[in-house]
Amino acid sequence: MILTVTLNTALDITYRVRSLRPHASHRVSEVTERPGGKGVNVARVLAALGHEVTVTGFTGGATGRVVQEKLAAVPGVVDALVPLSGATRRTVAVVDERTGDTTQLNEPGPTVTPTEWSAFQEAYESLLASASMVALCGSLPPGVPVGAYAGLIRTARSFGLPVLLDTSGEPLRRGVAARPDIIKPNADELAELTGSHDPLRATQDARRRGAGAVVASLGPEGLLAATREGRWRATPPTPTRGNPTGAGDAVVAGLLSAWTDHLPWPARLTRAIALSTATVLAPVAGEFDRGVYEELLGLVTVANETSAA
Amino acid sequence: MILTVTLNTALDITYRVRSLRPHASHRVSEVTERPGGKGVNVARVLAALGHEVTVTGFTGGATGRVVQEKLAAVPGVVDALVPLSGATRRTVAVVDERTGDTTQLNEPGPTVTPTEWSAFQEAYESLLASASMVALCGSLPPGVPVGAYAGLIRTARSFGLPVLLDTSGEPLRRGVAARPDIIKPNADELAELTGSHDPLRATQDARRRGAGAVVASLGPEGLLAATREGRWRATPPTPTRGNPTGAGDAVVAGLLSAWTDHLPWPARLTRAIALSTATVLAPVAGEFDRGVYEELLGLVTVANETSAA
Numbered sequence: 001m002i003l004t005v006t007l008n009t010a011l012d013i014t015y016r017v018r019s020l021r022p023h024a025s026h027r028v029s030e031v032t033e034r035p036g037g038k039g040v041n042v043a044r045v046l047a048a049l050g051h052e053v054t055v056t057g058f059t060g061g062a063t064g065r066v067v068q069e070k071l072a073a074v075p076g077v078v079d080a081l082v083p084l085s086g087a088t089r090r091t092v093a094v095v096d097e098r099t100g101d102t103t104q105l106n107e108p109g110p111t112v113t114p115t116e117w118s119a120f121q122e123a124y125e126s127l128l129a130s131a132s133m134v135a136l137c138g139s140l141p142p143g144v145p146v147g148a149y150a151g152l153i154r155t156a157r158s159f160g161l162p163v164l165l166d167t168s169g170e171p172l173r174r175g176v177a178a179r180p181d182i183i184k185p186n187a188d189e190l191a192e193l194t195g196s197h198d199p200l201r202a203t204q205d206a207r208r209r210g211a212g213a214v215v216a217s218l219g220p221e222g223l224l225a226a227t228r229e230g231r232w233r234a235t236p237p238t239p240t241r242g243n244p245t246g247a248g249d250a251v252v253a254g255l256l257s258a259w260t261d262h263l264p265w266p267a268r269l270t271r272a273i274a275l276s277t278a279t280v281l282a283p284v285a286g287e288f289d290r291g292v293y294e295e296l297l298g299l300v301t302v303a304n305e306t307s308a309a
Numbered sequence: 310m311i312l313t314v315t316l317n318t319a320l321d322i323t324y325r326v327r328s329l330r331p332h333a334s335h336r337v338s339e340v341t342e343r344p345g346g347k348g349v350n351v352a353r354v355l356a357a358l359g360h361e362v363t364v365t366g367f368t369g370g371a372t373g374r375v376v377q378e379k380l381a382a383v384p385g386v387v388d389a390l391v392p393l394s395g396a397t398r399r400t401v402a403v404v405d406e407r408t409g410d411t412t413q414l415n416e417p418g419p420t421v422t423p424t425e426w427s428a429f430q431e432a433y434e435s436l437l438a439s440a441s442m443v444a445l446c447g448s449l450p451p452g453v454p455v456g457a458y459a460g461l462i463r464t465a466r467s468f469g470l471p472v473l474l475d476t477s478g479e480p481l482r483r484g485v486a487a488r489p490d491i492i493k494p495n496a497d498e499l500a501e502l503t504g505s506h507d508p509l510r511a512t513q514d515a516r517r518r519g520a521g522a523v524v525a526s527l528g529p530e531g532l533l534a535a536t537r538e539g540r541w542r543a544t545p546p547t548p549t550r551g552n553p554t555g556a557g558d559a560v561v562a563g564l565l566s567a568w569t570d571h572l573p574w575p576a577r578l579t580r581a582i583a584l585s586t587a588t589v590l591a592p593v594a595g596e597f598d599r600g601v602y603e604e605l606l607g608l609v610t611v612a613n614e615t616s617a618a
Contacts, residue, residue, distance in 0.1 A: 104335060107340050
């Protein structure tokens with residue numbers, strides 16, 4: 001199975017309001033709740049594609065119970081979350097019905113105690129025994145050491161497992177030094193890691209820092225991949241407008257899915273672009289339309305990127 | 310005991326953010342949770358004043374469990390909430406640390422089924438047997454008939470119990486016709502009920518519609534009371550600036566507290582003003598400072614209102 005790690009799981013709440021005005025009172029017309037956090041989103045997409053996937057990370061409190069109840073209702077996702085005494089954070093996305101824009105409020109998450117962090121590391125090791133691949137996703141909750149991902153990468157590598165890392169800031173910088181197989185930064189995260197705003201130069205630099213491959217997600221401009229086997233740029237057939245929520249997680253799921261199917265890089269990037277585009281076009285945030293996805297598989301362009309950094 | 314009814318209980322969540330900007334992503338720096346809904350707030354103030362108080366209404370889902378856990382930690386409040394299959398709503402208050410202003414997001418609440426509404430009415434009747442006074446507070450959740458408060462008032466009166474009604478719109482209009490002893494509208498609610506924006510005229514009109522007494526809360530201008538015994542205007546010693554959250558509920562608690570102590574109208578209004586002012590001045594939304602409250606008791610002005618409507 002593919003193991004996805006989400007240390008800062010979330011209960012993702014979406015509110016629809018007629019028009020969001022600061023300092024006013026709003027009646028919420030529609031409330032939806034989903035289990036969230038990047039690794040959980042990745043797992044949901046992988047399960048929808050037919051892969052065996054297990055989610056781990058932390059869960060706690062009333063919000064954690066809701067996350068687990070809702071995870072249990074997702075076919076194909078195995079819940080191996082580790083309990084903690086604090087409560088799983090909420091994220092609130094407020095959708096303005098007039099403009100379609102979203103305002104996001106993210107709780108920081110519960111503080112993880114040293115005992116809870118040790119318990120997680122033990123649970124993680126025992127899960128690795130039956131894993132074929134690991135994805136480490138998202139921010140670190142308070143209390144987890146900033147070098148956490150570096151440690152988790154080394155443990156996975158000691159089991160001979162390939163690892164994808166999708167995070168930002170200092171946890172990304174420390175994680176890259178532990179030599180993950182793939183990182184998937186967006187343009188801002190890549191610039192913060194390397195100091196360069198030139199994606200070509202920056203992806204090369206990130207490889208020199210330790211990443212086996214760098215897949216940079218550049219929004220409407222698609223993906224730029226720098227790998228041991230070569231460099232590619234992958235783009236959707238037409239620029240897409242829609243809700244970008246979950247598009248980055250769909251890229252990660254696409255890469256993992258094609259990687260576990262032993263496909264070469266161009267096919268991995270094709271799957272990643274088709275999934276993320278189908279997610280942006282879906283009416284429900286974070287979901288993807290299977291028909292659109294399958295149609296897009298034949299329409300993605302993957303070109304060799306030849307200019308030197 | 311005093312019975313407070315909150316059909317649309319809530320888990321009140323407060324988020325602090327550096328500066329709320331629509332369409333941006335915000336890191337919440339502080340999260341606080343409290344059991345909420347007007348009748349729950351009234352009960353908390355009454356219990357702090359030393360009264361025996363029982364809360365009823367509905368509770369359900371993970372949010373309802375949190376409300377009940379937190380209510381159990383409030384000394385002096387007895388929880389007699391009735392279970393329902395939907396989940397208790399959340400309200401989210403987003404406090405902008407830069408301006409101090411609050412943006413409010415209120416979920417609509419769960420839909421109450423006819424069976425659940427019948428179960429509540431039975432529970433209510435059995436609670437009335439040991440009640441000395443009833444307060445019916447706040448909005449109606451979906452599924453509860455718009456004439457609900459009128460029915461609950463008639464039932465309480467059949468037990469010979471005095472009733473205070475604090476709601477708005479059509480539930481207030483229907484409720485007033487069932488002759489509650491006191492209503493406590495704010496200026497907008499009173500104008501909506503009577504069609505008049507002149508508070509003196511409107512309080513008289515609301516009495517003609519069936520209310521035994523009308524206590525209109527006019528914000529910084531204090532309270533205007535029209536009763537069988539006379540008319541009064543009650544004002545704090547100085548205009549107060551602060552957080553108005555819970556000030557209206559503190560007025561209701563002050564009226565009930567002094568009423569249950571058999572005090573005449575001017576003393577009831579004094580207690581209401583002192584409590585609401587102490588609530589506005591408190592650093593925590595909806596709480597009040599006992600020292601400030603006791604000091605204010607000697608400083609409130611209650612004047613006969615003699616001009617004719």
